[in-house]
Amino acid sequence: MTMSASVQNKCEGVGIGLRSAHYQDILGSLPDIPWFEVLIDNYMNEGGYPLYYLDQISQHYPLSFHSVGLSLGGMEALEQTSIARLKSLIDRYQPALVSDHLCWTAHAGLHSHDLLPMPYTAEAVRHVAARIDQVQNALGRRILVENVSSYMQYQCSDLSEAQFFAEVVESADCDILCDLNNIYVSASNHDFDAMRYLEQLPVSRIRELHLAGYEDQGRYLLDTHGEAVHAPVWALYEQALQRWGDTVPTLIEWDNNIPAFSVLLAERDKALQISRRISGDPVCA
Amino acid sequence: MLETLYQQVIEGIYHEAKDPPAFVEHKQTLSAAEQLGIYRDSVHGNLVIALGDIFPAVKEALGATFFDAMASRYVAQHPSRSPRLDDYGEHFPAFVASFEPLADYPYMRDVAQLDWHWHRLFHMSSPTVVAFDSLATLAPAQIESMQLGLIPALVWIDSAYPLEKIWRLSRFPEQAASTDSIDLNEGASTVVVYRFGLDTLVTSIDPLCRDLLIAIKKRKSFGTICEELGSKCGPEQINQALATLVQHHWISELIVDTESSGNA
Ligand SMILES: [Fe+2]
Numbered sequence: 323m324t325m326s327a328s329v330q331n332k333c334e335g336v337g338i339g340l341r342s343a344h345y346q347d348i349l350g351s352l353p354d355i356p357w358f359e360v361l362i363d364n365y366m367n368e369g370g371y372p373l374y375y376l377d378q379i380s381q382h383y384p385l386s387f388h389s390v391g392l393s394l395g396g397m398e399a400l401e402q403t404s405i406a407r408l409k410s411l412i413d414r415y416q417p418a419l420v421s422d423h424l425c426w427t428a429h430a431g432l433h434s435h436d437l438l439p440m441p442y443t444a445e446a447v448r449h450v451a452a453r454i455d456q457v458q459n460a461l462g463r464r465i466l467v468e469n470v471s472s473y474m475q476y477q478c479s480d481l482s483e484a485q486f487f488a489e490v491v492e493s494a495d496c497d498i499l500c501d502l503n504n505i506y507v508s509a510s511n512h513d514f515d516a517m518r519y520l521e522q523l524p525v526s527r528i529r530e531l532h533l534a535g536y537e538d539q540g541r542y543l544l545d546t547h548g549e550a551v552h553a554p555v556w557a558l559y560e561q562a563l564q565r566w567g568d569t570v571p572t573l574i575e576w577d578n579n580i581p582a583f584s585v586l587l588a589e590r591d592k593a594l595q596i597s598r599r600i601s602g603d604p605v606c607a
Numbered sequence: 608m609l610e611t612l613y614q615q616v617i618e619g620i621y622h623e624a625k626d627p628p629a630f631v632e633h634k635q636t637l638s639a640a641e642q643l644g645i646y647r648d649s650v651h652g653n654l655v656i657a658l659g660d661i662f663p664a665v666k667e668a669l670g671a672t673f674f675d676a677m678a679s680r681y682v683a684q685h686p687s688r689s690p691r692l693d694d695y696g697e698h699f700p701a702f703v704a705s706f707e708p709l710a711d712y713p714y715m716r717d718v719a720q721l722d723w724h725w726h727r728l729f730h731m732s733s734p735t736v737v738a739f740d741s742l743a744t745l746a747p748a749q750i751e752s753m754q755l756g757l758i759p760a761l762v763w764i765d766s767a768y769p770l771e772k773i774w775r776l777s778r779f780p781e782q783a784a785s786t787d788s789i790d791l792n793e794g795a796s797t798v799v800v801y802r803f804g805l806d807t808l809v810t811s812i813d814p815l816c817r818d819l820l821i822a823i824k825k826r827k828s829f830g831t832i833c834e835e836l837g838s839k840c841g842p843e844q845i846n847q848a849l850a851t852l853v854q855h856h857w858i859s860e861l862i863v864d865t866e867s868s869g870n871a
Contacts, residue, residue: 367693369732371805391690397610401690429613432621433687434650435657435695445608474642475632478608541636542645
């Protein structure tokens with residue numbers, strides 16, 4: 323299966339996270355969306371409807387692959403079967419971007435299926451950078467690494483999260499997927515300045531931005547990806563675009579309590595308005 | 608250092624520690640134990656949700672509150688041991704069977720098993736089936752010696768209950784008439800879960816079809832199968848049962864001995 327000749331293998335502008343609840347909306351009306359991000363872990367099986375729909379959608383839209391399962395920061399050997407499967411899906415669909423997270427997910431044979439934070443130390447930088455390098459070599463391409471939301475800080479951390487992130491991507495020579503919601507959530511939970519965080523990232527490596535919604539639990543913010551993007555995250559987005567320009571592709575991410583597709587389109591429109599405001603383009607209503 | 612830290616975190620997530628985790632910084636807003644607790648709740652919560660997605664008929668039959676409480680006990684006893692969330696829940700049917708509060712629902716294990724197989728088959732490749740037009744051209748000796756193969760995406764479940772009816776009522780409640788009721792003493796049944804193209808389907812079969820499936824799976828020749836089943840029924844019925852299997856697109860392979868062809 324290959325993309326139809328008219329589909330450019332490129333992620334530009336504001337894309338939307340592909341969710342199974344919206345397959346029919348997308349294929350039924352082929353909305354004007356520049357690209358979709360695929361949670362590739364949901365397509366790692368050998369067949370069935372998920373891959374059937376991915377085939378269909380890939381014929382009309384450029385894709386990015388977003389993984390949650392490589393456990394880049396983990397101590398266990400990288401899952402060779404998963405990497406081989408990911409490579410075969412990359413060969414088949416030729417996504418414009420491939421990403422996973424700056425975290426670990428499993429240890430000693432136990433899997434959390436969650437994005438667990440790493441300690442921010444020089445040892446951890448060396449460890450995760452070497453593994454990212456291994457993955458990039460195995461896949462034969464650069465990957466983007468995304469910052470995660472966190473609720474826990476380790477005693478042993480002696481770098482800030484932003485320093486850690488910057489050192490990892492330089493050392494691994496990989497790109498950045500900067501999740502602004504995650505930065506805001508962690509900044510609020512751990513009392514650091516989100517803008518100061520952005521200033522510490524190497525601009526030339528930022529290839530994608532994520533926008534999503536969190537839940538206010540009172541004493542902390544929980545990154546649920548189950549709500550609309552909150553005002554402070556929109557504000558951070560505006561500041562980020564002012565700093566980096568509006569050429570970095572942005573994704574609207576919504577993973578839980580999936581709403582009607584039109585709600586995601588409205589979020590996309592908000593992002594476009596901010597982006598146009600920054601670039602000085604006329605804002606379409 | 609990473610090794611020790613990760614070991615402590617994953618243990619703290621799956622086995623609640625007595626002491627507050629010394630490796631987590633204490634904060635004014637959240638204690639070390641509370642910070643780790645957010646991850647424990649998140650991991651457990653996600654696995655409970657995953658079980659609900661994988662076992663929709665069990666969840667519907669028992670109600671979300673009961674199901675989530677039971678699933679939560681399962682998660683506490685069965686940490687995930689696979690990188691794929693789709694693999695989680697393999698031991699859930701056995702857990703359901705031994706779950707004391709469900710002692711009066713002995714069929715629930717079978718419902719869970721059906722849900723599990725449905726979920727596994729949903730993600731398999733679409734099967735390729737064999738064309739049966741060729742059967743008419745075979746010599747009697749070839750039919751005697753031919754071996755059949757079943758599609759990989761096929762599982763059958765033997766139940767002491769009318770399993771298909773019970774499962775459908777919970778899995779597709781919107782399709783059931785309000786007057787639909789099930790006689791649990793109706794007797795035993797065999798249910799086949801299989802893939803036809805992209806669709807995952809469920810159907811009940813009679814005992815002869817079940818025996819035929821077992822014999823084919825054991826790779827017996829058609830002659831041997833007829834001999835063995837001959838004590839229970841005549842050749843007409845066996846042919847009829849084979850026709851049922853063919854009509855359902857369950858036969859993926861037909862191995863014919865070309866040597867014994869009389870008219871090749
Ligand atoms: Fe994200």
